[in-house]
Amino acid sequence: MTTKLLIVEDHPIYAEALQLAVTTSMDNTSVTCAYTIAEALRVLAGSQRFDLALLDLWLPDSQSLTGLLELRVCFPNLPVIVVSASDHDSLVHASLLCGAAGFVSKAESKKVLVEAIHSVLAGDQVIPGGSSGLQTELSPNLDGAIRKVMSLSRQELRVLKLIHQGYLNKQIAHELEITESTAKAHSSQVLKKLDVINRTAAAIEIAKLDLRSIVGLLETGIYQTDPSAIGFSEDPA
Numbered sequence: 001m002t003t004k005l006l007i008v009e010d011h012p013i014y015a016e017a018l019q020l021a022v023t024t025s026m027d028n029t030s031v032t033c034a035y036t037i038a039e040a041l042r043v044l045a046g047s048q049r050f051d052l053a054l055l056d057l058w059l060p061d062s063q064s065l066t067g068l069l070e071l072r073v074c075f076p077n078l079p080v081i082v083v084s085a086s087d088h089d090s091l092v093h094a095s096l097l098c099g100a101a102g103f104v105s106k107a108e109s110k111k112v113l114v115e116a117i118h119s120v121l122a123g124d125q126v127i128p129g130g131s132s133g134l135q136t137e138l139s140p141n142l143d144g145a146i147r148k149v150m151s152l153s154r155q156e157l158r159v160l161k162l163i164h165q166g167y168l169n170k171q172i173a174h175e176l177e178i179t180e181s182t183a184k185a186h187s188s189q190v191l192k193k194l195d196v197i198n199r200t201a202a203a204i205e206i207a208k209l210d211l212r213s214i215v216g217l218l219e220t221g222i223y224q225t226d227p228s229a230i231g232f233s234e235d236p237a
Contacts (some may be wrong), residue, residue, distance in 0.1 A: 003029045003121065006053040008040045008067075009083070010060055012107075018054060018083070021110040022117070025046055037067040044075050052121060053080045057095070064147065066161065066206060067096050072099035074154050079120050083113070087128050097146050102126030145205050148194045156193070159186040162197050164206045 005022060009015040011037070019031045032048070034040035039062050042051060060066055071080055079101040084091065085103035095103050101120045105128055106115055116126040152160060154175070162172045173183035191197070194205045 001028065001053075004048065004050045005029060005031045006040060006050045006119070007031060007033045008035075008037065008059065008071075009033065009056045010052060010058075011056075014056075018113075021113060025110060025114045037062045037070055040071065041074060044071075044078065050078060052101075052111070052117060054080055054083050054117075055080050055100075057082060057084050057091075059086045064204070065094060066149075068095060068098045068100060068159055069146075069149055070161075072150075073152065073157050080117055080121055081126065082180060092127055094146060096127070097143070098150065103128060149204060151193050152190065156186055156190050159183070160190050160194075160202060160206060163187065164191065164203050 003026065007015050007018050007022075009018060015033045015035070018072055019033060022029055022031055032043060032050070036059055040053070040055075041168055044053075053071065055068060055071065057065065057068065061067075062070070068080060068082065071078065076099075080099070081102040082095045082100045083104050083106060084095075085106045087103070087107070092103045100124060102116050104116045104126065108128075119126050149157070150159070152191050158176060159172055162175055167175065169183040169187055170180055172178075172187065173180040176183065178186075187199075191199075194202050196202050196205060
């Protein structure tokens, strides 16, 4: 039986290196590459069924952890190994909390990567050597944001991403090809699940998942979001 892997990596050279590492070390393995979360979701929604995904957290169309969250919400049965240039304990913890089955640093050898793939396919969880994984404490803001976003359905997560981009309900309805009343209902449910009162507050919650901004602060457990830096309408319409 052929093992089918999906690599989600926006740097073509590194994606090719990952593909070569896998195909030269694992028999009966096919690899497909996607360069954005949107492309990965299209591939996964097709007729081909994948056994595992290798995911880079920083992609053009995802806010780091939001890409992982979207894959987990949309395809909860697909094991995902995060392959990242940063392997700080707090980043490992956040990734595992978001549902990653494993975490491998880009600084590791091909042997470590392949062993991680085999372990995850066997049902085990993989964390970097020396990492405390889920035993690491995150800042309360980040931990809470992850848990709230994980409670959203697939459609609600799509709505949240559009809210984060400043879309109003009419625009969300057009983008998702649903009625405006349905978009409004989804938006209300998103605000309820995030325990916030308006769209700006919802945007702040998802901004907490942008590790591009906070990875340098994770060591101290300090995270602050400046609401004035996010320009969203308070109008619920």
